[in-house]
Amino acid sequence: MDTTHETVVRLGTGSLCFGVYELGKPVLYLSDPELIREVLVKDFHIFTNRRKFITNDPMFDKMVGSARDLEWKRLRTVMSPTFTTGKLKRMTPLILECVDTMNDNIDKIIAKNNGQLSEPVDMKRITGAYAMEVVIQVAFGRKVSALIEPNNPIIENARKMFSTSLFSLVKFLTIMLAPNVAETFKISPFDRKVTQFFRDFSLTLIDDRKRGLETGSPVKRADFLQLLLDSIKNNNQAMDGSDEYTDSKSAEKYREIQPTDDMTDKSLTNDELISQCVLFLIAGYESSATTLAMCLYNIAKHPDVQQKLYEEITKFTEQKSSADPYEAFFALKYMDAVIDETLRLFPAAIFLERAPSEDYELKGTGITIRKDHVVHIPTYAIHRDPDNFVDPEVFRPERFLSENIAHNPYTYLPFGAGPRNCLGMRLAQLEIKLALVNLVRRYVFYATEKPLELGVATGIMKPKSVDLRISKRF
Numbered sequence: 001m002d003t004t005h006e007t008v009v010r011l012g013t014g015s016l017c018f019g020v021y022e023l024g025k026p027v028l029y030l031s032d033p034e035l036i037r038e039v040l041v042k043d044f045h046i047f048t049n050r051r052k053f054i055t056n057d058p059m060f061d062k063m064v065g066s067a068r069d070l071e072w073k074r075l076r077t078v079m080s081p082t083f084t085t086g087k088l089k090r091m092t093p094l095i096l097e098c099v100d101t102m103n104d105n106i107d108k109i110i111a112k113n114n115g116q117l118s119e120p121v122d123m124k125r126i127t128g129a130y131a132m133e134v135v136i137q138v139a140f141g142r143k144v145s146a147l148i149e150p151n152n153p154i155i156e157n158a159r160k161m162f163s164t165s166l167f168s169l170v171k172f173l174t175i176m177l178a179p180n181v182a183e184t185f186k187i188s189p190f191d192r193k194v195t196q197f198f199r200d201f202s203l204t205l206i207d208d209r210k211r212g213l214e215t216g217s218p219v220k221r222a223d224f225l226q227l228l229l230d231s232i233k234n235n236n237q238a239m240d241g242s243d244e245y246t247d248s249k250s251a252e253k254y255r256e257i258q259p260t261d262d263m264t265d266k267s268l269t270n271d272e273l274i275s276q277c278v279l280f281l282i283a284g285y286e287s288s289a290t291t292l293a294m295c296l297y298n299i300a301k302h303p304d305v306q307q308k309l310y311e312e313i314t315k316f317t318e319q320k321s322s323a324d325p326y327e328a329f330f331a332l333k334y335m336d337a338v339i340d341e342t343l344r345l346f347p348a349a350i351f352l353e354r355a356p357s358e359d360y361e362l363k364g365t366g367i368t369i370r371k372d373h374v375v376h377i378p379t380y381a382i383h384r385d386p387d388n389f390v391d392p393e394v395f396r397p398e399r400f401l402s403e404n405i406a407h408n409p410y411t412y413l414p415f416g417a418g419p420r421n422c423l424g425m426r427l428a429q430l431e432i433k434l435a436l437v438n439l440v441r442r443y444v445f446y447a448t449e450k451p452l453e454l455g456v457a458t459g460i461m462k463p464k465s466v467d468l469r470i471s472k473r474f
């Protein structure tokens with residue numbers, strides 16, 4: 001991790017961009033915020049796609065994350081209305097059920113030590129179970145308990161999906177670096193039995209819900225499967241994701257794509273719908289689990305920050321004892337800063353990628369990027385560059401309080417930027433905030449001697465374990 005970061009910083013120092021070869025193919029690394037803005041936002045119509053990642057697995061190739069051009073635009077336009085504030089608010093009770101399960105899991109650990117300070121606990125395991133339960137709950141409307149029922153077929157198959165065995169990594173790298181070989185041998189990054197399991201499982205749920213409609217007893221659910229079924233029925237229009245941002249810089253950074261006349265068919269087939277629910281599992285599990293675990297790691301390492309956060313939360317809950325939990329989403333500014341600073345130091349996705357659909361001259365550089373060649377934006381290195389953040393290796397949430405913000409918005413990219421940014425950003429923020437509010441109110445987290453070991457698999461940060469001790473406040 002550090003070696004990659006240091007190499008990027010060393011090569012990039014004093015330059016707007018630099019190039020490397022990946023198995024003979026040129027890849028351009030961009031670190032200049034203005035050039036990043038050109039690629040992600042201003043010339044998005046040319047940089048709509050990431051690198052070609054064709055897997056021959058119909059479920060994977062239909063996902064919004066891998067779809068291309070007009071196909072991507074259609075999927076994104078149908079899906080973005082399912083992430084509006086109102087819809088996420090309806091999901092809050094589903095997520096809070098998973099928070100309760102997480103609290104029970106931690107209580108059991110503390111009870112083993114008669115309520116005293118716990119032995120070191122791998123919090124990544126706990127937050128991993130939470131993130132998995134949330135994503136299964138919000139995607140498919142099924143309540144599972146990942147730690148208590150590890151043999152539940154949903155959990156078993158979801159775990160298999162995230163296997164990082166040598167074999168799965170070799171398959172992934174072949175698709176990335178030698179797509180023709182992958183195409184010839186029909187290599188898929190996933191075990192086909194696993195994708196078949198989720199397909200059958202989702203089809204049963206869809207049938208149940210359609211039957212409910214026909215028999216006049218529709219299922220009243222706020223999960224994505226239902227929202228996508230409803231949005232197909234209502235032929236929803238896209239919402240502008242920027243409408244909830246009051247400052248123009250964030251509005252530009254997170255503006256959603258709008259439907260256009262060339263998008264005749266806005267409905268999703270059953271197969272497309274299932275692919276999106278499985279994608280939520282893939283995109284939403286590891287990233288959210290790691291971010292929440294790293295928030296706890298940071299506050300354990302900085303007891304003053306933990307105390308300040310506790311005071312903010314208790315003040316809010318005392319003043320608004322009957323407050324809607326969703327309000328915490330907006331009210332707790334210091335908590336926002338803790339999460340933002342955690343995502344700066346530990347962005348779950350360590351880089352972004354785009355590939356132009358035509359030859360493209362990079363403004364002011366004299367460099368032409370050829371069609372389909374990869375542009376790599378090294379998020380992790382950009383977040384730790386002293387030109388972008390003072391004392392970049394120091395955990396200091398205060399730098400994200402609105403009165404202190406000094407960085408260019410395109411030097412902070414944990415959820416990407418432009419119309420192809422993270423579709424689940426608001427859900428991820430909600431899930432992390434609801435968990436943090438509850439955890440910091442109930443428990444105190446303590447650092448251990450064990451050094452943090454960060455790994456990376458397929459561009460996603462994976463701490464090996466995040467060992468903390470825990471005691472209960474009440």
Ligand code: HEM
Binds near residue numbers: 065288352
């Ligand atoms: C802390 C948690 C998360 C982080 C840090 C994160 C980060 C990211 C990043 C960096 C990207 C690439 C953006 C770009 O290329 O500009 C991305 C894409 C995406 N994320 Fe997330 N993500 C998180 C959670 C989630 C969740 C919970 C979901 C859904 C349930 C989700 C769904 C997606 C999807 C569908 C895409 C592809 C969007 C597209 O290609 O149009 N993410 N995410």
